[in-house]
Amino acid sequence: MLELAAELRQWALEGRDFAVATVVAVHGSAPRPPGAALAVNDEGTVIGSVSGGCVEGAVYELCRTALDNGLSTLERFGHSDQDAFAIGLTCGGVIDILVTPVTAAQRPHYLEAWGAAAGGEPVTLVRTLAAPFGVLLVRADGTGSGTLAHAPGLDRTAPAEAVALRDTGFTGVTELGSRCAQRVPVFVESSVPAPRMIVFGAIDFAAALVRAGKFLGYRVTVCDARPVFATAARFPEADEVVADWPHRYLDAQHLDGRAVLCVLTHDAKFDVPLLERALRLPVAYVGAMGSRRTHQDRLNRLREAGLSVAELARLHSPIGLDLGARTPEETALSIAAEIVAVRRGGSGVPLSGAAVPIHHDGPPSAAGRTPGSAPELMPGLRSARSGVRA
Structure with missing residues (x-):
């Protein structure tokens, strides 16, 4: 959601409720990378994009639903060979989208992140991908606020790991936590000054x-x-x-x-x-x-x-x-x-006639995971919605 920071900050300052859909993981060929976002406010106004048009209508409805019930949802969209009219990506890829409602209770927590991102300051949002959905803001100086609410001590150790990822410009799914304890899948969204x-x-x-x-x-x-x-x-x-x-x-x-x-x-x-x-x-x-x-x-x-x-x-x-x-x-x-x-991580060869991917995930990140790739976020998730009150 940080790519829409300036617009979302303005909506929040106006006291509007809205929901934000964020691409958290991409599998195969997809139009937009992790971090791409679409937001819908309480008047039905839309900003941003998550797929270049393929699934925007369905994501819009997910955002409206999140505004109505206050539930975060994680949705997977992919190409359907069985039904040519099914909601999915015609490019053949799969994307995982996290929908987060932002109402009066959550606005203050996100305002600082949006203000920093809109002002060109380094900032990171770390969000969990399973219940209970949590969010941790990591500032430029490495201090954090909020909670991931998944493992004892994770809120204390996660900021340093997030800063190390932010230094590489990383946005995507990884795991945080002690090597000898529970490792929690999270979506790390980094906003950094232009390279x-x-x-x-x-x-x-x-x-x-x-x-x-x-x-x-x-x-x-x-x-x-x-x-x-x-x-x-x-x-x-x-x-x-x-x-x-x-x-x-x-x-x-x-x-x-x-x-x-x-x-x-x-x-x-x-x-x-x-x-x-x-x-x-x-x-x-x-x-x-x-x-x-x-x-x-x-x-x-x-x-x-x-x-x-x-x-x-x-x-x-x-x-x-x-x-x-x-x-x-x-x-x-x-x-x-x-x-x-x-x-x-491209080869530089012509795509026509070459058996190479159209979209490359790029070289491995410092976290040991290729940006844009992701583990199975929720077992069995196949266009199935999982709602938890934000």
Whole structure:
């Protein structure tokens, strides 16, 4: 529900009752990921989406029912081969949706979470998926409020686990709790600031990559040691333009595991000290532009600088996928495509004729579970509703 934080906060401040349906798990091919949400208020107004249209009508009715009876429900929607007109996903996937009523009693508890998310602050909501349905708010500083009401001590230990998941940008189903005691299935929903993309090299290709990075939802910085080129006028769509030596700027940054670094300078005096540092950082992607000859020379210099085989293997160079790109815009597309493939675990091969999934769950999360995948949330749950008063 955090993706609708600004709108839900406004409804709550207006004193409205409403219900929120949130995708908590995806199995196979589905239009929207975990965290996607649809909300219905007491006037019947709808915001958001959970399936791109496939099951919105049924989810709307679930929300109206939750508003009437005050019950949380967990529903599974999937494709039905037996009945072409059955409510389900035509794409063949399965989604689990948690519907939560938010009335006067619950509003204060969620308001803080929505305010933080709408303001761009890190915040996490942890919700249980079986009776008794509970919710725990985990703030940016790691403190928590609320209760999961499932296992002794879980409210005390869950915030630290939730913060570790939030640092990776995780949203999905996992299990929390002591390894030697009961592990509780929960839905962890993280709202974090936009991931960083740093483009080193203020060249024409960088301008196109800035636009692609913004389109993908990154906070984009352009950095170049040459002040005459590193200007806001040349990169009006960048969030930040910095005139500094690339390695010195990188040294001053605090980057998380979602950050991507794109080195477009293809000049050894900039590239080598920069990549020597970048390839030792726990970031999601490091790519460098240049010919294959430039790449081999760069590798030799980095080996001489002491980088290991494993560290060098993290370098995506020449940067981008093989699209036959020529123009800056085409090159930016090839780089953006590689970033998405690395982020989501894609192969980069054409989907036509290839026996590969259309939607990839991505690389394993820090919690040991692939984001978007989930265990059986409730045994035997097959489009069967389970209601418990919120």
